Amino acid sequence: MTGARARGAGATGVSGTFVGMPAFPIASAKAVGDSQLRHNLHKATHTIRGKRAAVVGEQPDWTELRAAGAAIKNRVLRHLDVYLEQLEAAVVKAGGHVHWAADAAEANRIVTALVKATGETEVVKVKSMATQEIELNEALADAGITAYETDLAELIVQLGDDRPSHILVPAIHRNRAEIREIFQRSMSEWGRPAPADLADDPPALAEAARLHLRERFLAAKVGISGANFAVAETGTLVVLESEGNGRMCLTLPETLISVVGIEKLVPTWQDLEVFMQTLPRSSTGERMNPYTSMWTGAAEGQEFHLVLLDNGRTDVLADQVGRQALRCIRCSACLNVCPVYERAGGHAYGSVYPGPIGAILTPQLRGMSSELDESLPYASTLCGACYDVCPVEINIPEVLLDLRAKVAAAGGKGHRVERLAMAGARRVLESPGLLKAGQRAAGRFRRLTPRRLPGPLAGWTDTRDIPAPPPQSFREWWERNR
């Protein structure tokens, strides 16, 4: 293969993948009509819900662990400057290098320069939300560097020229038959082809991925990762994974570059005792994930670079209600219980962070700059299941309501009409005379009640029927029959 490639051939530079996404109601309506997608999502989310509930249930101190996790993250966020400086000092002391990136473009520039300095044109990657968020693969491709995704689900997404739809399981929208088809069609373009007689059972598909990536791992000189946690006290980085691709990328290359959001810190080594219990149980529904790697600075003589990423996080931090979204440890339990996510899928959220956490994180990180971002706080029934399962007690409904208030206050045609209608209703309801006249008129002309409201009010009747007015009001009935 010649030349660098990135997921999404049409993508151009930063945030190209999601540019032009329609607002949530339009994108989700399309997804809801896709019965295969709904079947895949239903099966997957219900499987994981059951597993999570079982392993959380066997932990006698779950409530206490949840409270401790939330408090530890609050401590970090309220004193983030102190902990960031502490982490930097600890990593440098252990032989690592620390870089700071204000936004996606700067992070991509830093990583690209670091890779170029090694003289390599290929890198292996561990699944990482931060590098998806900054669209690092596309930036590397523009610089002639090919990034190979090595997580099975990320591989499925990359080979399928697709976008991730779930935090933990980016290919949750694909079933085994679709995955087999993607492997057979595209593996040969990226390296070792899939076996000709590839079956569609998960062990066979996992074996194909193992063979496809093995030589790549053994030859890799540069690895790129994110991190689940960064311990300020010791400078230790932590990556939880299942397949062993993480261990391959973290330990075999001579150079390791980790891109980590500034909210990923925990104060002390001891604090990991909380999250190493709550994260695996909340995310994959296991007592412990198969592999966790913890390393401090230049481990085993490796060249290590830590890139600390802001990219909107300080804006989220400035919002006293929305700040709690930065406690998120990306377990994705909220996606798996969400009735909206289960039906709409991840793509409709137009961001690498889908589901309930995405609905509060994306608009805050991007600053509600588009119609899509403004629609995300409404992508919820406010049922609160996400809050119940969150291992760091993020009150997602509270943040959603706060964001909705901000969208409404910022105006827009629909919100102006709504305010006018509410003012009119108040006037009528405050005056018995007006109310009586209005009720009488509605009763007399009930046959003329429209099925749909005109103009900007039409949005309300798109999903609702106007209730038929009764022939006479209770007031009139009472006057006649008392």
Next chain:
Amino acid sequence: MSTRDQILAKVRAALADVPADERPEDVAVPRDYQRSRAGTDIVDLLIDRLVDYKAVVHHTASAAVGAAGHADASGVADAVVARLLVARGGRIGAPVGVPEEWLEGVDAVRDDPVLPAAELDALDGVVTGCALAIAETGTIVLDGSPDQGRRALTLVPDHHLCVVRLDQIVRTVPEALARLDPSRPLTWISGPSATSDIELDRVEGVHGPRTLEVVII
């Protein structure tokens, strides 16, 4: 102003609501969760959890040692390890600190000088000790000590036989973290390599060792 200073300044500006005299430790962290727990025998628990995640488990500490009497418990355990490796066959990698007795009759190669990646890939298996094991979660932790070797050694070969001593077993995750040294590269292993990426069903065997065999001595 450097990006570093800009980000730190933005962080401080964002936290204008935090009182200037508040210190990090003033933010209370309730730690009324359980660091340790009473319960079933931790060896039985560890075996149960390892088996649940499809590891192959041998327990020499009770039956085999009982049969051999009190005199040479460690010798019997060493022989069990060697016998398992011989029975499995093939070429076995070993870190420098693994006792010679474990490799009795085994086609073994020490990782000294360090084996290139391609040679690791050609090995049939690897045998190591461990730093500790966590019973509740069925987890083994390696810390790169001489009997465990560098991280790649236990990653590339397809079979990993790990020896756990009874005094290395703890019950809970908090007990484990208290015993571990964060300055060492740590690998936590819970069962063989696995994935849940296809329809969220767990399948054993992707990139790491597809067989994890644990010998408790």
